[in-house]
Amino acid sequence: IAVRHYVTTLANEQIKRRAGATTLIDIINIEDRLTGAQQGEIQARQAYANAITQLLHESGRLIRKHGENQFEVALEALLRLTTETAGMMTER
Numbered sequence: 218i219a220v221r222h223y224v225t226t227l228a229n230e231q232i233k234r235r236a237g238a239t240t241l242i243d244i245i246n247i248e249d250r251l252t253g254a255q256q257g258e259i260q261a262r263q264a265y266a267n268a269i270t271q272l273l274h275e276s277g278r279l280i281r282k283h284g285e286n287q288f289e290v291a292l293e294a295l296l297r298l299t300t301e302t303a304g305m306m307t308e309r
Contacts, residue, residue: 223251
């Protein structure tokens with residue numbers, strides 16, 4: 218949500234800059250805040266993916282036995298990192 222907010226704010230500030238109602242420093246500050254929000258979003262997604270991967274591993278659903286001495290990683294579970302994939306159901 219913060220990223221979308223800063224994208225909209227940046228677009229508005231750029232319009233105001235063309236009209237002479239704001240400064241370049243204001244735009245740089247908003248771009249900096251946008252970058253920080255994007256970085257925070259990426260970190261949150263990474264933490265979520267790590268938690269789901271750890272849960273799949275610890276519950277024995279990350280690696281499957283395929284044949285006598287062969288194993289395979291459940292890639293579809295990793296690619297669809299959702300609470301349903303991890304076996305958790307959210308109630309609404």
